Amino acid sequence: MTSLPDRVRIFDTTLRDGEQSPGCSMGLDGKLEMARQLARLRVDIIEAGFPAVSEGDREAVRAIAREVEGPRIAALARCVPADIEAAWDALADAPRPRLHVFLATSALHRQYKLRMAKREILRRAVESVAAARERTDDVEFSPEDGSRTEPDFLAEVVERVIEAGATTVNIPDTVGYTMPQEFSALIRRLRATVNGIENAVISVHCHNDLGMAVANSLAAVGAGARQVECTVNGIGERAGNASLEEVVMALRTRRDLFEVDTGVETREIHASSRLLTRITGAVVQRNKAIVGRNAFAHEAGIHQHGVLRHRATYEIMRPEDVGAAGNELVLGKHSGRHALRSRLEEIGFAPAEAEMDEIFVQFKRLADRIGEIGDADLTALMGQRRVAPPPS
Ligand code: KIV
Ligand code: ZN
Numbered sequence: 001m002t003s004l005p006d007r008v009r010i011f012d013t014t015l016r017d018g019e020q021s022p023g024c025s026m027g028l029d030g031k032l033e034m035a036r037q038l039a040r041l042r043v044d045i046i047e048a049g050f051p052a053v054s055e056g057d058r059e060a061v062r063a064i065a066r067e068v069e070g071p072r073i074a075a076l077a078r079c080v081p082a083d084i085e086a087a088w089d090a091l092a093d094a095p096r097p098r099l100h101v102f103l104a105t106s107a108l109h110r111q112y113k114l115r116m117a118k119r120e121i122l123r124r125a126v127e128s129v130a131a132a133r134e135r136t137d138d139v140e141f142s143p144e145d146g147s148r149t150e151p152d153f154l155a156e157v158v159e160r161v162i163e164a165g166a167t168t169v170n171i172p173d174t175v176g177y178t179m180p181q182e183f184s185a186l187i188r189r190l191r192a193t194v195n196g197i198e199n200a201v202i203s204v205h206c207h208n209d210l211g212m213a214v215a216n217s218l219a220a221v222g223a224g225a226r227q228v229e230c231t232v233n234g235i236g237e238r239a240g241n242a243s244l245e246e247v248v249m250a251l252r253t254r255r256d257l258f259e260v261d262t263g264v265e266t267r268e269i270h271a272s273s274r275l276l277t278r279i280t281g282a283v284v285q286r287n288k289a290i291v292g293r294n295a296f297a298h299e300a301g302i303h304q305h306g307v308l309r310h311r312a313t314y315e316i317m318r319p320e321d322v323g324a325a326g327n328e329l330v331l332g333k334h335s336g337r338h339a340l341r342s343r344l345e346e347i348g349f350a351p352a353e354a355e356m357d358e359i360f361v362q363f364k365r366l367a368d369r370i371g372e373i374g375d376a377d378l379t380a381l382m383g384q385r386r387v388a389p390p391p392s
Contacts, residue, residue, distance in 0.1 A: 008251060008260045009044040009227040010244065011203060014276065015060070016047040016076055017241050018231035023282050030279035031060040032067065037275050038232075039070040041268040043244070045098060047229075050076040051090040052083040058090050065094035072138065074098035079128035088135045099132040099139050100170075101125075105157050106145035118153060125157055126164045133165035140168035142205065147173040147182075151189060159194045168201045168227060173216055176209025176239060180219035187223035203227035206242045208234060213242035218250055221258060232276045233284050233291060245269045245290040245322065253317055270323035290322055297328040301336025304329050308338055331378070333367035347375050349382050359385070 015031050015038075018024055026034065031048070038046050048064040049057035065073045073094040077083035079101050091097035103114075103125050110116055116124070125141065132139040141161040146154055158169050171190070173183065187204070191197055204220040204227070206213040217228045234243030248264045255261070273291035277283055286293045296319040298304050306313035307329065319326050329339050337360050344351060344359075351359055362381055367373055 004224055005226060006260045007226070008221055008262050009201065009203075010248065010262050010264055011045040011047065011074070011227050011229040012038050012041075012043040012071075012231065012244060013047040013205075013229050013241060014038070014231040014235065014244075015064070016049050017205075017229075017237060018235040019049070021236050021238070021240065024235045024280045026279050028056065028060050028063060032063055034232075034272075034275060034279055035064045035068045037268070037272050039068050040265065041272050042263050042265045043071050044227075044263060045072045045074050047074040047076060047100065049090070051086040052077060058086065061087075061090035062093070065091050065097065069095075072096040072098050074100045074140065076100045076102065077128075077132075079103040079124045081131065084128060084131050084135075088132075091136075097136050097138065098168075099136055100142065101128045101132055101139070102142035102144050102172075103128070104144035104174075105149040105154060107150065108148065109145050122157060122160055126160050129161045129164040129166045137165075137167065139166050140170055140203065141166040142170040142172050144172055145174045146171040147178040147186065148175070151186065154186075155190055155193050158190055159196060162194070162196045162200045166200055168203050169197075170203035170205050170227070170229065171220070171225075172205040172229075173207060173213075174205075176207035176213060178206075178216055179210075179212060180215045183216045184219040184223040187220045187225055191224050201226050203229060205229035207237060208239040208241065211239070213240070214246045214250065217242040217247050218258070221251065221260060226260075232272050233282070233288070235276070235280070235282060243289070245273065249290050249317060249322065266321050267323040290317075295319075296324055296326070297330045299330040299332050300334045301339065304339035305336055308342055331363075331367070331373040332371060333364060335363075335367070343375075344378060344382070347378060349378075351382075355385075 019026055035046055048061040051058040051061050061075045075087035075091050077087040087099055105121055110121060129139055129141050143149060143154060143157050202225045204217050204225045206216040228247050230242040230244040230247050232244050234240040248262050251258050251260055251262055270291060284291055298307055298314060303314045331343060337356060340360060340363055366381060
């Protein structure tokens, strides 16, 4: 096998697969604003839409292709001439366009959805890739439901589309069914058995139906995939796509293991997540990795004590590296004296050590009553102490 580049391309499909999901639709202005942010995030490819599905998608792809600089701009098309034409037309002004054509290959899809035999699938895939290559030299092919396709047939399709000119072959786990060890073995098998595989970038596109999208994407990178398709906040069909921020930060934090880099400007991650929430109204769960409100918050006393002494005790990433404001020590009933004293000092109080026992008891009582304790509650607590009559 030939040696692999140590750079993994990040293909963002927030505006296509992400936008396809209920509750995440975006208008033209929102898509453009998000695409500009994705350029600041320095993703390699933005999949801007699926022009054949609607006039809105066509307009959005056209506007992004015209106005957004930096990443390659991709548009999706089924393996039918009208789709390819619509996608190419929408990409007309892109300095670096990519045509992404797809066709389902699994037995289930062949039999029930497409009613096509294997031979017909191969013919359509090859003809469509060749038609796309007449327009641009950057063509991606996706065998939809690839992870559930018979491996020998999948290998045959991949080989034939590379011969026809595909420069990226994307293996989708369309229904989020595969598992990391299985997906890794599939990617290794394709690398070992497909003639000409070294002439294309292997990409993966994982859905999260069993919560495995990121794990499967990372397993594929370990097996030699060099493009990962993902979305900001993990939005996408059903349970979503692999989350961009999790894939990128896992590769970065465990560079010792994966030995690859992405070109992503990680300090733009939080801004991207917040902008998407603002545009779609789809809020991020509080404990979501990397971008959830709790991702860098510590409440347990032992953890707070550790972080105050040395942040690496309980933090594997620095909040500033993903553009988050900073680690947050949330004061509540699990917090300890160290964290309480530290916060009191930060907001201007300097309690004597002798006072701390009593302040700590009052603090715990309050936390039991109201839960999370903010700076205003602490100030009120300290104020009450000042006016409290001296003990008789
Ligand atoms: O999930 C899927 O298979 C897709 C393809 C179009 C890549 O979104
Ligand atoms: Zn998908």
